[in-house]
Amino acid sequence: MVRNVASTCWECASKCGSLISVEDDGRVSRIVPNTKSPVSKGAFCVKGMRALPEWTYHPDRLTHPMRRAGERGSGRWERISWDDALDEMADRMAAIRGRYGALALVGAVSGAAFSRGPIMALLMRSIGSPNWMINQDLCGGCRAVSDRLTGLAMTNGEDIEAAACILVVGRNPMAADPVQWMAIKRAKARGASVIVIDPFRTSAADIADLWLQPKPGTDAAIAMAMMQQLIAAGRHDADFVTRWCTGFDALAERVAPFTAEHAAALTGVPAADIVKAAALYAAGPSVFVSGHGIDAASNGVQTFRAFHCLVAISGNLDRAGGNRRAKRPAGFTTCMDLLHDPRFRLPKKIELQTIGAAQYPLWAGPAGWQTACHNKSVLDAILTSVPYPVRGMYVSGVNIAVMYPDTRRTLEALRSLDFLCVAAHTMTPTAAVADIVLPKTTTLEEEEVDVSQTGACVTYTAPASTRIGEVRCDMEIAAGLMARMRDRGALTAELLPWTSQADLIRFLIGDAEIDQAALRRDGFFEFPYELGNFSAQTFKTPSGKIELYSSTLADLGLDPLPDYVRPLYERAAGSASAEFPLVLQTGQREKTYHHSRFREQNWARKVSPDPTIRIHPETAAKLGLADGAWVVVETEAGPAPCRLVAEITDRTAPGVVTTGIGWWRPEAASPEFAALDININAALTYAGPMDPMSGSVDTRALPCRLLVA
Known part of the structure; x- marks a missing residue:
């Protein structure tokens, strides 16, 4: 008999309401929009309906822990138990902590909007390190820093x-x-x-x-x-x-x-x-x-x-x-609240040592938006030991080898670590250079609560699917590692007090007046709010x-007023150079993929088989480029070229070329999986200049040139 489950998709920040059909064997057979959701009102995307089930049940999904059995990146693995994986992880992280200090350990996740972020942050803090990485310097970080500085608190409202x-x-x-x-x-x-x-x-x-x-x-x-x-x-x-x-x-x-x-x-x-x-x-x-x-x-x-x-x-x-402005029920704690809650913080003298805090205090460290590291500075520290050595990393649910600019240098940094553990759903370029790979749950197997500003309601994500193989969620992995680090005397504090996702959810809901039965039944719970209550919501x-x-x-000695700052391609000589005459825009969205995710799915590859670069017909004619032809893309400051497929369209302006991000091919040779060939980040520099407030580097409006492949 099919069981119907109301849920919320948290693959992205849209938080669309969903209705999930679950078969007797626990497998999800169908996902449709929930028209009753006050957030999405029947809106949904193909990624939530099709990509998530195929991700969960894909034949190439990682389903058990593995240890590297050859040289790093050789593609040789041996299956191990969870106990062996966590024991080795704890042994090697404790050894690095003992030799270099706790700050030599870094965590990495995609962001802090959902529970995986604070779980990673509080895990690292418990070990004694304030260092954890998020992707937001490349995705929403400038907006968030501005919002915080101005005091609006209006993101997603x-x-x-x-x-x-x-x-x-x-x-x-x-x-x-x-x-x-x-x-x-x-x-x-x-x-x-x-x-x-x-x-x-x-x-x-x-x-x-x-x-x-x-x-x-x-x-x-x-x-x-x-x-x-x-x-x-x-x-x-x-x-x-x-x-x-x-x-x-x-x-x-x-x-x-x-x-x-x-x-x-x-x-x-x-x-x-x-x-x-x-x-x-x-x-x-x-x-x-x-x-x-x-x-x-x-x-x-x-x-x-x-x-x-x-x-x-x-x-x-x-x-x-x-x-x-962002609203929430009284008594409810958000994931962002957790990061700044004094009960779960390290002493300020330690937080001030967060990598990047000295240069970008509005981003990294105790006064930072999410308190996370400055990512480029972490990669530098791995390779140069400045400001101090970084020798071990735990990465969960993020493919940083593909998503960060200068792919070669990112891979060089990851390869040079004494220890790298990656929790992932499938084998990615990041996981392929790890020492230990852990199988992670997907969003169909996980439980989550959050607040949506679009609908002014608490949303609930139900663990609808029976878990595949031996996969575990972030909290379970972190709790297992915490216990082993505690046994080895390698904890500085107990800042991750929950041992299950259910415990964390109970803490987040707290004493908020939420009908939890209705929340789980409907996938959401609306709460009353007042607009313009600036005296109360200061x-x-x-x-x-x-x-x-x-x-x-x-x-901080920075410009206190908004201003126009010329884009990079205009700062040096007033225009794009003769050698790099075009302007590159990146970040073009596609319905099929979400950043680097879902690249292994055949339906998505049929819709979007190759990375494309949009070129105006006038520009293409001048360069002798044909629609559908492979072209070489080089940026003025980039470390190496990449290859993309020309798409001739008047949707982009003459002299401006536009492409997307996150490309790699799971079927290509390991460990890069073509990320050095068809990924625009392989052609971008991570060296700067950088925003003085967020530390963000230019990933668009870049001088570039195109050549026939």
């Missing part, structure tokens, strides 16, 4: 349903977020205005009332000009600014030179379109929908600061049809207000 104007910047919701995309189409149908700012003509641009196509990396100039327009015309929300903001006069002075004409000269967008965009946005209520197109760049935080200040001075914060800034002028940045 887009109230598209009630908006009169939707401002979409650097985001392709059709591919990245089905919830947003369906909401935008509904809003458009009822008469809302849609403004899209993007160098690439996305599906959102196709339906937009106004599409602004700036030169890559120049988006901040448009935001500065829109603020100038609002302030000059007196169309900003003066009452809101007076009551809840600080630094308005300084901001007004900063944006005064950014007339529409000046911004047009910087961006290539007609001045009249910038004026129209400002007028539509000012009419409101308006919602700002942002994406990675303005993130992961050395000017990323300043770009987001400009748009975040626009949200603030227009009064579109925490109002119907604007950007809602701004977590030094001034206690929204900081248009950031006192934190001023204290």
